[in-house]
Amino acid sequence: MFTSLDVVKVGIAQLDVATQKQTIRTSGLGSCVGVVIYDEVKQVAGLVHVMLPDSSLSRGDQLTVAKFADTGVPALIDAMKLKGANAVKLKAKIAGGAQMFKFTSNQDSMRIGPRNVEAVKNQLRKFGIPIVSEDTGGNSGRTIEFNPQTSKLQIRTVNQGVKDI
Amino acid sequence: MDIQQNITSFHLDVLKEIGNIGAAHAATALSTLLNTKIDMHVPQVEMVSFNDMMERVGGAETFVTGIYLRIEGDVAGGMFFIMPVEQANQLIRKLIHEKSFDFAQSPSELGLSAMQEMGNILSGSYLSALSDFTKLKLYPTPPALASDMFGAIISIGLIEVSQISDYVIVIDTSIIEHEENAKEEVSGHFFLIPDPNSFSTIFTSLGVG
Numbered sequence: 001m002f003t004s005l006d007v008v009k010v011g012i013a014q015l016d017v018a019t020q021k022q023t024i025r026t027s028g029l030g031s032c033v034g035v036v037i038y039d040e041v042k043q044v045a046g047l048v049h050v051m052l053p054d055s056s057l058s059r060g061d062q063l064t065v066a067k068f069a070d071t072g073v074p075a076l077i078d079a080m081k082l083k084g085a086n087a088v089k090l091k092a093k094i095a096g097g098a099q100m101f102k103f104t105s106n107q108d109s110m111r112i113g114p115r116n117v118e119a120v121k122n123q124l125r126k127f128g129i130p131i132v133s134e135d136t137g138g139n140s141g142r143t144i145e146f147n148p149q150t151s152k153l154q155i156r157t158v159n160q161g162v163k164d165i
Numbered sequence: 166m167d168i169q170q171n172i173t174s175f176h177l178d179v180l181k182e183i184g185n186i187g188a189a190h191a192a193t194a195l196s197t198l199l200n201t202k203i204d205m206h207v208p209q210v211e212m213v214s215f216n217d218m219m220e221r222v223g224g225a226e227t228f229v230t231g232i233y234l235r236i237e238g239d240v241a242g243g244m245f246f247i248m249p250v251e252q253a254n255q256l257i258r259k260l261i262h263e264k265s266f267d268f269a270q271s272p273s274e275l276g277l278s279a280m281q282e283m284g285n286i287l288s289g290s291y292l293s294a295l296s297d298f299t300k301l302k303l304y305p306t307p308p309a310l311a312s313d314m315f316g317a318i319i320s321i322g323l324i325e326v327s328q329i330s331d332y333v334i335v336i337d338t339s340i341i342e343h344e345e346n347a348k349e350e351v352s353g354h355f356f357l358i359p360d361p362n363s364f365s366t367i368f369t370s371l372g373v374g
Contacts, residue, residue, distance in 0.1 A: 011216035012225075012320065013331065028225030028316020031324070051320070051327050060329045067327060100317055101233050101309035112324055141317025143226055158228050158269065158313055 005147070008047075010034075013067035015048035015076050017083045018148055025145040029096035031113035033069070033120050033136070036093045036146045036153055037076055037129060039085040045148040046080045048072040052112070053119035069119035077127060090129045093153040093165060094120055095144045097136040113137065133165040172334070172364075177210045179373055180336050184208030186298050187291035188338035188355055194290040198283065199259065201342055208338040215323055218333055222247055222354060225316025229253075230268050232284030233321060234308040236292065239301040240366055242359035243322035246287050250312055252351045253280065256342075268312040277310065284308040291355060299370040322358045329361045 008018045010026040018024035026034050026049045038045035048066050052058075055068040065071040081087055097117035117136045124131060133153070135142070140157040147154070152164045188205050196203040219225040230253035232246040248256070250268050257276045258266045260283070266276040288308055296303045311318055326333050336357040359367065 012219070012316070012323075013215060013327065028219065028314040028320070030313075030317030030320045032320055052324070057328045062331075064331050067331070098317065100311050100313060100321055112321075139311070141314035143314065 010047045010049050012049050013051050013064055015066040017046040017079050019044050023145050023147045027143045029142045030098055030100045033096040033116045034144045035120050037090050039089050040151055042084050043148040044080055044083050044085040045146050046076045048076045050116055053115045069123055073123035091132050092124050092129045093133050095135040095142050095155055098138050098140055135165050179371055180210040181208045184336040184338040187295045190290040190294035191287040192340045194286050203340055203342055205340045210336050212332050212334050214332055219316050222315045227315040229315045230312045231318040232308045232310055234288055235306045236303050238304040240363040242363055244288055245356040246284055246353055248353040256351055281310050301370050325360045
């Protein structure tokens, strides 16, 4: 049986939640990290496209919560509860955090990928959400799509094809 | 100065002129290198959301070859030269006379270094023109090369600005190679993304602060 599902698209520094009969996708992750949190029983899945590790880096007037790991993960959990997810049953899959360019420079912005991954993991640990699988680091861009019915996260790259984690 | 709240159409025109001068010099350099005619489009200078930025080269997933360098000095920012990968292939095939060269499939060292060198020449001529025009000191890092999804590549240029805003001011100039009888044209985008606190320096240097 194959039915086509609606795709919920999540942009950079955004978050959203998919329910049954939907999948949720974000495209072109480089140093950013895509965090999928899901409730297998209720088949509710949220995704946040994190750009930066910590909101203390913000020097602007307004805070876009989905941009940062430390604000994006809690905001995603809240958004999922509103869609009926059970907070104690949550699991996570994460992907991204690549280093797209090989520089000799030790500039902070070049190491942003690993820092994003680390910050996301800290947040998930804080909320007691286990990471079931991850595809992080490396130097490839990734497009990811999660299906709440199968709990599979599909990862697409330009050089290594497609795989599920 | 909070540039994003106070920017006027006059400021945008000044930035367009910067794109014009930089890209015109780069186009001349490329034209000499390839011995063909290179045209350029009128620069586009806009304040766009990060997600609209992704649409500039056909979406976050578009497979591109990109050269990236970081500028330090009086003005800081990121600079990219981006081409759809198939067009970058054509360009390098012509440059090194290697018909099967492909960025997507184990590209030869020769082709990669040719692209790297082209990035050097193009960004170098863009930035030296910009430096002459503004009398500002610009110190670019050596350009780095990657072939991947546009979103994954351009996002490194958004890291600095993302600490302040959800919008980016981008100076976007494209150059096109026209060849007689060619079915497709080869085109590339220059994206100059100054860090937010560099705008006042640029404007002051041109007497429009």
